[in-house]
Amino acid sequence: MNQTINEKVFDEFSNNEKLEEVKDFIKNKGLNQALIVPNFENFDYNSIKELLVDLKELSKNGLVEFITPTSTQAHFLKGKKDELRDFLIVEQDKLYGSYKGIIIFVTVIHSENIEAGFSWVLPRENNVVIIPDGFFHGHTYLHEISHALGLEHTFSTTNSNDVTIEIMKKNITIYKDNIEKRQEFVNRYKNNKSTEIINFSDKTKKSVKEIREEGNAEIKNQNKLLVEEESNLNDTIIVSNKYYFPQASTDNIMDYGKNYDTNILNSNTVNNTFHKYQILLIQDGLKITLK
Known part of the structure; x- marks a missing residue:
């Protein structure tokens, strides 16, 4: 200094x-x-x-x-x-x-x-x-x-924060869609045994256990992003100049x-x-x- x-x-x-x-x-x-x-x-x-x-x-x-x-x-x-x-x-x-x-x-x-x-x-x-x-x-x-x-x-x-607010609203919609789609995918195998191996069209293989673990982890992550973005949206609306x-x-x-x-x-x-x-x-x- x-x-x-x-x-x-x-x-x-x-x-x-x-x-x-x-x-x-x-x-x-x-x-x-x-x-x-x-x-x-x-x-x-x-x-x-x-x-x-x-x-x-x-x-x-x-x-x-x-x-x-x-x-x-x-x-x-x-x-x-x-x-x-x-x-x-x-x-x-x-x-x-x-x-x-x-x-x-x-x-x-x-x-x-x-x-x-x-x-x-x-x-x-x-x-x-x-x-x-x-x-x-x-x-x-x-x-x-x-x-x-x-x-x-x-x-x-x-309306200085309008663009930011619209982006946040779109992000929230994306997170919700991702959660819904991932949950639907995990639910497909809810009656399968955890040790069962699933073959996918891209020639990859995963056990039902892996599918559930990966799917639930992704749902958890998307939920976290959703909560954060909803909080950010709420704060942005609150502080926007009245x-x-x-x-x-x-x-x-x-x-x-x-x-x-x-x-x-x-x-x-x-x-x-x-x-x-x-x-x-x-x-x-x-x-x-x-x-």
Whole structure:
């Protein structure tokens, strides 16, 4: 890691006044609307947990990139954020054990897309927020935590997940058909002795016992995929944006406000409100995160 950038991140955490403003924004200007009282663990300079990673090794594995061979500043790669998240979770668990709650990785990795932070709405079990460049603003943390608890942007079209939903519905139909066909095949030999050998048209042979074991294993696997896809479909429908508002037209925390000022933490122009349906979603999302 570039020590200068690393020190910059820690210096931001050493600013107690700034840190308390961030906590206050999350607690008293955001999550309090959902009757959620956050417990901040390891969120100060004296207790922050350090996770040292080799950025050059991450670059070799295609998770980050350096702009030039001599650069010390790593950048996020498009399409690799899921893999980077999974890597960070594994490393965090190795050092500190698994954690129930929202985990925030404040990183020295740079984002070129002017992203102050990012998180994942799905799967709903996601509890990770990643902050690039040691970015330190209460609105960013609240916005990304809200994503982790199940909220889409208010300017996401209400049908933005329609394609995904249709694919999931088709997958569910396929799994059900596979289960039915496999069960019918196994049932053909329900009255046969398990030691009996069956000759197939492709000149292969199997005992009835093998047919039953393989068939039941496949049915079990297809049932597992079916349950997972039905759960994914349900979650996708739940978190899909219920109402559409043009970008920068509301003071909602999940909007990008046109008057947003990163330098004025408590400015009235900073978006910090939730809709009722969003409150219900993040309350439900918190229950899932804390399971």
